[in-house]
Amino acid sequence: MSEVRVHRVQPAWKKNALIDNDTYLRWYGESVKNPDKFWGKHGKRIDWFKPYTKVKNTSFEGKVSIKWFEDGLTNVSYNCIDRHLKKRGNQTAIIWEGDNPYDDKKITYNELYEHVCRLANVMKKHGVKKGDRVTIYMPMIPEAAYAMLACTRIGAIHSIVFGGFSPDALAGRIVDCESTFVITADEGLRGGKSIPLKENTDKAIDIAAKHHVMVKDVLVVRRTGGKIGWAPGRDHWYHDEVRSVKPECKPEKMKAEDPLFILYTSGSTGKPKGVLHTTGGYLVYASMTHQYVFDYHDGDIYWCTADVGWVTGHSYIVYGPLANGATTLMFEGVPNYPSASRFWDVVDKHKVNIFYTAPTAIRALMGAGDEHVKKTSRKSLRVLGSVGEPINPEAWEWYYNVVGDKKVPIVDTWWQTETGGILITPLPGATDLKPGSATRPFFGVKPELVDNEGNVLDGAADGNLCITDSWPGQMRTVYGDHERFIQTYFATYKGKYFTGDGCRRDADGYYWITGRVDDVINVSGHRMGTAEVESALVSHDKVSEAAVVGYPHDIKGQGIYSYVTLMSGIEATEDLRKELVAHVRKEIGAIASPDKIQFAPGLPKTRSGKIMRRILRKIAEDDFGALGDTSTLADPAVVDDLVANRQNKR
Numbered sequence: 305m306s307e308v309r310v311h312r313v314q315p316a317w318k319k320n321a322l323i324d325n326d327t328y329l330r331w332y333g334e335s336v337k338n339p340d341k342f343w344g345k346h347g348k349r350i351d352w353f354k355p356y357t358k359v360k361n362t363s364f365e366g367k368v369s370i371k372w373f374e375d376g377l378t379n380v381s382y383n384c385i386d387r388h389l390k391k392r393g394n395q396t397a398i399i400w401e402g403d404n405p406y407d408d409k410k411i412t413y414n415e416l417y418e419h420v421c422r423l424a425n426v427m428k429k430h431g432v433k434k435g436d437r438v439t440i441y442m443p444m445i446p447e448a449a450y451a452m453l454a455c456t457r458i459g460a461i462h463s464i465v466f467g468g469f470s471p472d473a474l475a476g477r478i479v480d481c482e483s484t485f486v487i488t489a490d491e492g493l494r495g496g497k498s499i500p501l502k503e504n505t506d507k508a509i510d511i512a513a514k515h516h517v518m519v520k521d522v523l524v525v526r527r528t529g530g531k532i533g534w535a536p537g538r539d540h541w542y543h544d545e546v547r548s549v550k551p552e553c554k555p556e557k558m559k560a561e562d563p564l565f566i567l568y569t570s571g572s573t574g575k576p577k578g579v580l581h582t583t584g585g586y587l588v589y590a591s592m593t594h595q596y597v598f599d600y601h602d603g604d605i606y607w608c609t610a611d612v613g614w615v616t617g618h619s620y621i622v623y624g625p626l627a628n629g630a631t632t633l634m635f636e637g638v639p640n641y642p643s644a645s646r647f648w649d650v651v652d653k654h655k656v657n658i659f660y661t662a663p664t665a666i667r668a669l670m671g672a673g674d675e676h677v678k679k680t681s682r683k684s685l686r687v688l689g690s691v692g693e694p695i696n697p698e699a700w701e702w703y704y705n706v707v708g709d710k711k712v713p714i715v716d717t718w719w720q721t722e723t724g725g726i727l728i729t730p731l732p733g734a735t736d737l738k739p740g741s742a743t744r745p746f747f748g749v750k751p752e753l754v755d756n757e758g759n760v761l762d763g764a765a766d767g768n769l770c771i772t773d774s775w776p777g778q779m780r781t782v783y784g785d786h787e788r789f790i791q792t793y794f795a796t797y798k799g800k801y802f803t804g805d806g807c808r809r810d811a812d813g814y815y816w817i818t819g820r821v822d823d824v825i826n827v828s829g830h831r832m833g834t835a836e837v838e839s840a841l842v843s844h845d846k847v848s849e850a851a852v853v854g855y856p857h858d859i860k861g862q863g864i865y866s867y868v869t870l871m872s873g874i875e876a877t878e879d880l881r882k883e884l885v886a887h888v889r890k891e892i893g894a895i896a897s898p899d900k901i902q903f904a905p906g907l908p909k910t911r912s913g914k915i916m917r918r919i920l921r922k923i924a925e926d927d928f929g930a931l932g933d934t935s936t937l938a939d940p941a942v943v944d945d946l947v948a949n950r951q952n953k954r
């Protein structure tokens with residue numbers, strides 16, 4: 305392994321930092337020694353209608369029960385809006401930067417209050433009640449944030465579905481949580497191209513109806529003015545509806561453990577699961593991590609480039625920043641439109657201080673050339689962040705040297721949809737940085753590495769990453785399937801939360817995430833279950849069997865490599881390959897498009913019929929010298945054919 309460079313905390317990073325290294329060590333020690341005391345204190349960072357007297361009540365054993373601040377009453381939209389009005393009613397809450405660089409607007413906290421209250425009243429008018437599930441399928445426009453906050457105001461549970469998902473994927477999510485109210489837009493706009501959100505919604509509603517879930521109301525935001533279908537009685541224009549209701553709506557008093565949102569995410573097996581987060585602990589954790597990880601100070605302009613369709617958008621565009629009274633920038637577009645300078649142009653235009661993005665974007669922009677960065681100033685930047693997948697040291701150094709001009713710390717933040725907020729991360733004024741390492745645990749987080757047999761590994765080691773005790777932002781269950789929650793996260797290593805990630809700890813106690821150890825692949829920072837892509841492929845009538853694995857991809861981190869066995873008599877053609885890619889896009893969405901399809905007369909299976917993915921991964925990586933023992937295969941000869949026809953010859 306090449307020598308690791310260490311970037312020490314610079315004096316300027318420490319100067320006004322909220323947390324220095326001594327404070328980190330002290331707080332961390334306290335947080336793991338006495339979580340009740342630590343979180344009892346920090347839980348007060350949000351406002352409670354009724355203060356909690358109990359702090360932590362959690363168990364990773366048996367039925368697994370996770371409760372934080374359970375007897376407290378609060379409301380998320382109250383904390384993200386109302387409590388700021390006195391001090392910062394006229395401060396910008398959201399800066400919206402449109403797909404088109406000439407399209408932007410600012411929304412103050414006062415305005416946010418009115419938008420959210422009106423929308424909450426519209427939902428009430430249509431009968432949406434506490435505990436009801438509302439599906440949000442939106443572009444990156446302020447109304448997406450209004451919709452989230454309006455749900456929390458009345459105690460409805462939102463389920464946001466990423467706008468890039470197909471009608472089938474949207475339908476599956478509507479059906480799973482039996483959601484009868486949908487908020488969408490006529491069309492989305494990204495990189496100058498429109499996305500037919502309403503048309504997709506219409507199709508999804510028809511599919512859901514076949515599964516006996518009847519969507520009763522669709523609220524439609526006019527974004528592009530494009531032509532759309534309309535079901536009178538069911539469909540309502542957002543702009544019409546919000547006009548006719550009152551601009552105030554009292555926030556519902558919610559129990560800390562009342563559900564806040566569901567977010568579907570991919571796992572190793574089966575359909576995406578509905579990760580359920582609850583109210584109090586989630587908000588405490590999202591706001592606290594947002595403040596300390598990004599060293600957020602009052603008045604900072606903060607920009608996270610994620611989409612609200614992913615957990616990063618939930619915790620670090622909307623809930624964390626707004627709970628802290630921040631100015632959060634919401635970007636509708638893409639990094640390379642109209643040019644590869646777009647991110648840095650936006651940084652200069654709005655004087656962004658804190659910038660948080662994904663390694664895949666960094667790598668793509670690195671490939672576009674330094675001149676796109678260098679012609680911009682970026683003087684306002686104080687903290688840079690990375691999330692979603694391991695960042696390779698080359699991309700890290702480029703981000704540091706070129707984007708940050710060697711003056712700005714990078715926080716490489718490791719976390720998951722399930723964790724609600726950041727778990728392993730540097731703190732800008734405290735942590736010496738090592739490119740490629742997410743460094744050290746956040747307060748209250750107890751990582752542990754175990755081998756495949758579950759033996760705990762001490763000191764410098766390489767293993768499977770578990771977390772041994774609960775933190776307030778942790779998911780509480782899989783919506784409607786608590787048994788699946790237990791099996792997925794707590795059964796592999798008994799009594800521990802298993803993350804699904806591999807990880808190395810070095811001699812300094814720094815953590816290096818090495819990627820998923822399960823059948824999940826991480827494509828451009830988006831999680832994709834190989835099982836989902838396989839079932840999409842097999843649903844095509846010419847396909848008899850499919851196996852999907854990840855392989856290293858320069859920009860995406862991992863690409864999707866599919867082995868496909870066709871029905872007998874079907875010819876393997878280039879056209880069929882295209883047809884299969886289109887089919888997967890239709891079933892799931894563009895993010896699941898296979899990068900490579902290899903037609904394979906047979907797949908390597910054990911005598912008991914289990915597909916040996918290890919072999920398929922090696923062939924996809926073009927590393928077939930190291931196939932290992934193939935003697936246990938039912939038919940070792942299939943491997944020769946797979947190697948001969950591999951699609952990734954170097």
Ligand code: WTA
Binds near residue numbers: 820
């Ligand atoms: C990966 C995104 C390395 C990891 C917030 C995890 C990372 C999965 C990092 C969760 C990071 C996320 N370094 N790997 N800084 N951040 N991952 O649920 O494999 O979309 O398990 O949450 O992304 O993806 P998810």
